[in-house]
Amino acid sequence: MLQEGEERDFPGMLGSIDCMHWELKNCPTRWHGTHRGRNQKPILILETVASKDLWIWHAFFGMAGSNKGVNFLDHSPVFNNLINGTMPPINHEVNGHRRTMGYYLSDGIYLKWATLIQTIPHPTIGKEKLFAKKQEAVRKDVERAFGVL
Numbered sequence: 001m002l003q004e005g006e007e008r009d010f011p012g013m014l015g016s017i018d019c020m021h022w023e024l025k026n027c028p029t030r031w032h033g034t035h036r037g038r039n040q041k042p043i044l045i046l047e048t049v050a051s052k053d054l055w056i057w058h059a060f061f062g063m064a065g066s067n068k069g070v071n072f073l074d075h076s077p078v079f080n081n082l083i084n085g086t087m088p089p090i091n092h093e094v095n096g097h098r099r100t101m102g103y104y105l106s107d108g109i110y111l112k113w114a115t116l117i118q119t120i121p122h123p124t125i126g127k128e129k130l131f132a133k134k135q136e137a138v139r140k141d142v143e144r145a146f147g148v149l
Contacts, residue, residue: 002090002102004051008138010105012092015049015057016142017078017104017116020149022046047076049104050145052138078104082115105139 005013027042045062060076081087082101090102106116119136123129 001051001057006092008052009134010138011094012090012099012102013117013138014090014102014104015051016139017047017049017058017106017110018139018142018146019109020046020048020146046146046149047078048142048145049078050142052141054141054145054148056145079115105135107139 001015002012005011005015022044024042024044043062047058047060047062048056049058050056058078060078062075087101089100092099101115103115103117106118108118108121110116110118112118117135119132119139120128123132
């Protein structure tokens with residue numbers, strides 16, 4: 001993943017991350033009250049990290065309770081190594097600054113954490129426009145993986 005990120009002008013990138021809300025059409029009756037989405041229908045949330053070849057490196061299905069993005073991240077194991085201090089250092093340089101932590105490309109629904117790089121919502125100058133274009137192109141990896149599922 002690191003080599004792929006480097007080749008695509010994102011040194012230190014660990015992949016694209018996103019969540020998909022999956023409606024449970026044949027949800028077991030006993031789950032009806034515990035897996036509710038916004039529209040009160042039973043859902044599971046699938047969080048995925050994918051690469052450009054549609055390889056899914058991380059998959060986490062939501063838990064019982066409120067299936068909202070913020071609650072979901074609190075339970076996701078994707079950041080456990082980082083939280084526990086067992087993440088190996090990932091040395092790379094961004095804009096002349098040395099970094100030792102990898103990151104994921106995400107959309108605007110995620111929190112603004114150092115390990116989640118979002119696009120620039122309204123780019124105005126050339127550098128911002130270029131970054132937004134490249135970031136959105138790489139983020140399509142996870143969207144395409146969801147499409148295949």
